[in-house]
């Protein structure tokens with residue numbers, strides 16, 4: 001089922017186009033990654049999707065509805081984790097959750113239960129009486145996330161939720177997102193960290209300067225645009241000189257020995273894999289195992305735009 005349909009969205013600020021004819025579809029159960037460098041237009045698009053900002057042209061449909069006729073119904077089913085922290089620093093975590101819970105219409109026993117569940121899920125101590133201003137950046141981010149999921153939204157949208165977050169909090173957030181996604185929450189995750197999107201998402205939209213750069217299933221994008229692969233070959237023994245011979249094969253970009261294996265970076269478009277296997281056979285070596293891994297999304301972005309995601 002279609003959760004979100006973005007259809008030819010355009011947006012300009014002061015005659016400067018920041019979104020140019022953007023279209024995408026998010027289906028139920030997706031962990032959808034929206035990735036692009038600073039200023040690409042991600043936050044603008046997220047605000048339009050959440051009904052916080054109007055587009056110049058194009059249509060947004062959520063759960064088969066539009067904002068014009070069903071704004072309240074749509075907003076009830078969305079959770080937004082904004083880029084800027086939206087929590088009260090002088091309240092405790094519990095009080096923050098209570099405030100946001102009430103805003104979503106929760107009360108009484110249901111609200112109490114939900115606060116308990118959410119505190120546990122985001123890994124914060126339910127007995128903590130500290131004001132949030134004494135929390136670490138990671139704890140604040142986790143609370144920011146908690147405030148957006150109290151009402152169990154069908155679609156959770158996160159705008160760069162891990163900026164300034166330590167590794168432990170980041171893992172905690174990832175585990176939590178995977179868990180609620182398995183339980184049925186569709187997720188849109190925005191980041192300029194390619195490794196985050198790669199680890200988390202099944203579908204990816206790459207945006208740069210307001211334009212679609214690439215869009216599709218992660219595996220599709222990798223095989224369509226990624227030109228390099230890593231071939232790891234486990235041999236019965238490693239012989240001197242094999243690396244030098246491998247590096248002479250057309251399409252081999254680089255190879256190196258690591259313990260009992262050889263790691264070969266290849267250009268898929270140029271390489272005939274059999275030439276590598278023939279070389280090994282001619283040396284009377286036995287391949288015990290091998291794996292092929294496609295290039296990562298960071299390289300794909302570089303291939304498509306000619307620039308790095310982050311300098």
Ligand SMILES: Nc1ncnc2c1ncn2[C@@H]1O[C@H](COP(=O)(O)OP(=O)(O)OP(=O)(O)O)[C@@H](O)[C@H]1O
Pocket residue numbers: 013014018036037038039040041042043044045192
């Ligand atoms: N209120 C505004 N008025 C004028 N220009 C704006 C406004 N908000 C954003 N922009 C511009 O629109 C472009 C897209 O910004 P946006 O914040 O959507 O990008 P982003 O991909 O979310 O970047 P970041 O990761 O830095 O938040 C940028 O050039 C930005 O300067």
